[in-house]
Amino acid sequence: MMAQRPATVLDSLNLGLRQALEADSRVILLGEDILSPYGGAYKVSRGLSKAFPDQVLTTPISEAGITGIAGGMALRSMRPVVEIMFGDFTTLIADQVINHIAKFNRMYNGQVTAPVVIRTPMGGHRGYGPTHSQTLDKLFLGVPGLTVLAPINLSGADPLGVPGRLLYDSITKANSPVLFIENKLQYLMKLLTPTDLGEFDMADLSPAGSGRYPFYKFALKAAPPARITLAAYGYMAALALEAVQQLAYEHEVFCELLVPSLLAPFELAPIIQSVKGTTRLLTIEEGTLTSGWGAEVLAITAAALGPGLQRTGRLAAQDSVIPVAPELEAACLPDTADIINQVREMVRRT
Amino acid sequence: MDKDIHLYQQLYTIRCFENLLMDQFSSGIFPGTTHTCLGQEANAVGVLSHLCEQDVVVSNHRCHGHFLAYGGDPVALFAELMGKPSGVCGGVGGSQHLHWQNFYSNGVQGGTVAMATGMALAEKRAGTQAIVIDFLGDGTLGEGIVYECLNMASLWAAPILYVLENNHIAQTTPVDLALAGSITKRFEAFNISASHLDSSDILEIYPLAGELVDKVRKESRPHVLIIESARLGSHSKGDDTRHPEELDRLWRSRDPVAIQTARLSEAALRSVNCQVEAAIQSAFEAALAVESRRG
Known part of the structure; x- marks a missing residue:
C-alpha cells in the first residue's frame, strides 16, 4: 500500500495499525474521534476508517466503557485495539485494566487470553497543562498480567520501522494485554536510520x-x-x-x-x-x-x-x-x- | 420428567448447595468469603433454562446459582470454593471468579457489564447467533461504567439480555438509600426495552425469560429483564443487619423453593428432595476427598 518507508514515528505507527487491520479481520480499532478525516487527536489512526470501515469504530467519550468492552471482545476471540486520546485519561481505565483485562488469564486459571492493546500518548512540553501533559506509565508498571511497551524512534531493518513493528506484533501476536505508551513529541520525530546513527x-x-x-x-x-x-x-x-x-x-x-x-x-x-x-x-x-x-x-x-x-x-x-x-x-x-x-x-x- | 418437578429439582439443587456451603463455612473448609444466592434461585433457573449451546453468561459476585443453572458441576464448584486444584479455576478464582465453557463471573461491580457487552458485540460480528445473558443487581446501578455500556450496547445493537435482579439491598444498604429515580427508565433512556416482573415464582419467570431470550436473538438488540427479587440470606457469610421480622416476612412470601414446593405431590417432593440432597452431599464429599495443594 505504502511503497515508501515510514519517515516518522507517526507514519510508522499508522502503518503498523493499517497492516494489522489488513492481516486479521478480528482486529478492531475503538477510540474517540478516530474516523477520517480527523483520524484521532494525534492522527495515528488517519485514513484507517476509510480503508477499513467495518473495523474502525468511533466511540462516545467513555474510556472505561470502551476498554471494558474491548476486554469482553478479546475474551471472545477478537483482537481489539483501544486508543485513549490522552495518557492522562488512563486513570479512567484503571479498573478495567487492573481488575478485569490483566486478571482474566490467571484468575481463570489459564483458560483464556485477553489480547487487548491500549495505545495512548503521554508527555508534556506542549503547554496542555496539568491534566493533558502527564506521563503516568508508572501507575501501570508491575500490574500482574499486563505488558507495558514503549517504542523508540528507530527505522531499523524492518519496513514498518521499529514503532510500527512493535505495535503490529502486539496487536496480531500478543496473548496478554498490552499498554502501548506513545509520546506526543515523539510522533513527529524522524525514524533514525543507520546513517543518522553513523557515530x-x-x-x-x-x-x-x-x-x-x-x-x-x-x-x-x-x-x-x-x-x-x-x-x-x-x-x-x-x-x-x-x-x-x-x-x-x-x-x-x-x-x-x-x-x-x-x-x-x-x-x-x-x-x-x-x-x-x-x-x-x-x-x-x-x-x-x-x-x-x-x-x-x-x-x-x-x-x-x-x-x-x-x-x-x-x-x-x-x-x-x-x-x-x-x-x-x-x-x-x-x-x-x-x-x-x-x-x-x-x-x-x- | 414433569416440568414442574424438573424446575423444582434445579431450584432445590442450588438451595441445597448454598445451605451446605453456609453450614460448613464455620468449619474452616472454605477459605475467604462467599456470597450465596438464597432467595434468588428462580432468577438463575428461569433465565438460564433457555440458553442455546453457543450463548454466553456473565455473572457477578453472587454467581453460584447462575453457575449451577448454567450446568456447572457442583463438585468442581465446591472444590473451587475449597481452593483445590480440581476446582473450576484451579482454586485461583474462588467464589466470585469463575469461568467454565461460556460462563464467566467477576467480583467487581460494573465492569462485568462492560465485559458482557463486549462479548455480545464480538458474537454479533462473528455471526454466531449467540446472545449474552448478563446478571447484575440493583447495587451495580451505582457504577458509572454501567451507563457507558448501556449507551454503547444500544448504539451498536449488542445482542444481550441484561437481567437485573433487584433484591432491594446492596450489602447492608436498602435500595431506597442508594438509588434515585426509576430503574426501568434508566434503561429506556438508552432505548433499551424493558420487561418488569415482581415475582419469585419460577413459573412466572421461566416463560417470560424464554420470550426475551428469543426476542434478543431475533432482534439482535439489547433488552433488560428487571426482576423484583429477595435476598433471603446475608450479603456474605453473616452480615445481615435487617430486622428478623423483615427477614421472616420475606421467607414467608418470597421463597422460590417454597412457592414451587406447593405445586408438587408429597411423593414427588420426597423423591426429588432425597435425590438432590444426596447428590449435593456426595458432591461436597467428592470435592473434600480430592487432594489439596501441599502446604
Missing part, C-alpha cells in the same frame, strides 16, 4: 528468540570505556541519545545508553550487564520522580550487583502538577541539559 555502535540485546521487544544499547564508536550507564525509554531515549553525543564532544564523558521497549514485566539483564562495567547508573523518565520506573530499575540493579553499583541517579519530572506557562512547564520536566548536568555530577571525581 554510534548500536546493538539489540533482547534475549535471543524473542526479538519482539528490542532492547537497544548505544555507545559512540571507538570511544573509551564508558563511565556511566544511562537507562531511558521512548521519547526520553531520543533526548538521551543527544546527551550522549554532547557529553562526549563537549565534556569528554563517555556513556552507554540502554533503551528497553519492554517496560513491564521488568527484564533488565542488558542494563545490569552494562553497569557491571560502568558501576554508575542514571535512569531517565518523564513521569514524576517518586516511586517511578527508575526506582524499580535501580532496585533491581542494586539487588543484582550489590557493591558493584556504586553511584545512582534518577532523573524525572518534579513531583508536581505540570503548569501551562512554558517556563514553568520546562522547569518541571527533564530535558537534554538536565541529563548532561546530572551525568557530569555523577562522574565527577570526589
Whole structure:
C-alpha cells in the first residue's frame, strides 16, 4: 500500500495499525474521534476508517466503557485495539485494566487470553497543562498480567520501522494485554536510520528468540570505556541519545545508553550487564520522580550487583502538577541539559 | 420428567448447595468469603433454562446459582470454593471468579457489564447467533461504567439480555438509600426495552425469560429483564443487619423453593428432595476427598 518507508514515528505507527487491520479481520480499532478525516487527536489512526470501515469504530467519550468492552471482545476471540486520546485519561481505565483485562488469564486459571492493546500518548512540553501533559506509565508498571511497551524512534531493518513493528506484533501476536505508551513529541520525530546513527555502535540485546521487544544499547564508536550507564525509554531515549553525543564532544564523558521497549514485566539483564562495567547508573523518565520506573530499575540493579553499583541517579519530572506557562512547564520536566548536568555530577571525581 | 418437578429439582439443587456451603463455612473448609444466592434461585433457573449451546453468561459476585443453572458441576464448584486444584479455576478464582465453557463471573461491580457487552458485540460480528445473558443487581446501578455500556450496547445493537435482579439491598444498604429515580427508565433512556416482573415464582419467570431470550436473538438488540427479587440470606457469610421480622416476612412470601414446593405431590417432593440432597452431599464429599495443594 505504502511503497515508501515510514519517515516518522507517526507514519510508522499508522502503518503498523493499517497492516494489522489488513492481516486479521478480528482486529478492531475503538477510540474517540478516530474516523477520517480527523483520524484521532494525534492522527495515528488517519485514513484507517476509510480503508477499513467495518473495523474502525468511533466511540462516545467513555474510556472505561470502551476498554471494558474491548476486554469482553478479546475474551471472545477478537483482537481489539483501544486508543485513549490522552495518557492522562488512563486513570479512567484503571479498573478495567487492573481488575478485569490483566486478571482474566490467571484468575481463570489459564483458560483464556485477553489480547487487548491500549495505545495512548503521554508527555508534556506542549503547554496542555496539568491534566493533558502527564506521563503516568508508572501507575501501570508491575500490574500482574499486563505488558507495558514503549517504542523508540528507530527505522531499523524492518519496513514498518521499529514503532510500527512493535505495535503490529502486539496487536496480531500478543496473548496478554498490552499498554502501548506513545509520546506526543515523539510522533513527529524522524525514524533514525543507520546513517543518522553513523557515530554510534548500536546493538539489540533482547534475549535471543524473542526479538519482539528490542532492547537497544548505544555507545559512540571507538570511544573509551564508558563511565556511566544511562537507562531511558521512548521519547526520553531520543533526548538521551543527544546527551550522549554532547557529553562526549563537549565534556569528554563517555556513556552507554540502554533503551528497553519492554517496560513491564521488568527484564533488565542488558542494563545490569552494562553497569557491571560502568558501576554508575542514571535512569531517565518523564513521569514524576517518586516511586517511578527508575526506582524499580535501580532496585533491581542494586539487588543484582550489590557493591558493584556504586553511584545512582534518577532523573524525572518534579513531583508536581505540570503548569501551562512554558517556563514553568520546562522547569518541571527533564530535558537534554538536565541529563548532561546530572551525568557530569555523577562522574565527577570526589 | 414433569416440568414442574424438573424446575423444582434445579431450584432445590442450588438451595441445597448454598445451605451446605453456609453450614460448613464455620468449619474452616472454605477459605475467604462467599456470597450465596438464597432467595434468588428462580432468577438463575428461569433465565438460564433457555440458553442455546453457543450463548454466553456473565455473572457477578453472587454467581453460584447462575453457575449451577448454567450446568456447572457442583463438585468442581465446591472444590473451587475449597481452593483445590480440581476446582473450576484451579482454586485461583474462588467464589466470585469463575469461568467454565461460556460462563464467566467477576467480583467487581460494573465492569462485568462492560465485559458482557463486549462479548455480545464480538458474537454479533462473528455471526454466531449467540446472545449474552448478563446478571447484575440493583447495587451495580451505582457504577458509572454501567451507563457507558448501556449507551454503547444500544448504539451498536449488542445482542444481550441484561437481567437485573433487584433484591432491594446492596450489602447492608436498602435500595431506597442508594438509588434515585426509576430503574426501568434508566434503561429506556438508552432505548433499551424493558420487561418488569415482581415475582419469585419460577413459573412466572421461566416463560417470560424464554420470550426475551428469543426476542434478543431475533432482534439482535439489547433488552433488560428487571426482576423484583429477595435476598433471603446475608450479603456474605453473616452480615445481615435487617430486622428478623423483615427477614421472616420475606421467607414467608418470597421463597422460590417454597412457592414451587406447593405445586408438587408429597411423593414427588420426597423423591426429588432425597435425590438432590444426596447428590449435593456426595458432591461436597467428592470435592473434600480430592487432594489439596501441599502446604
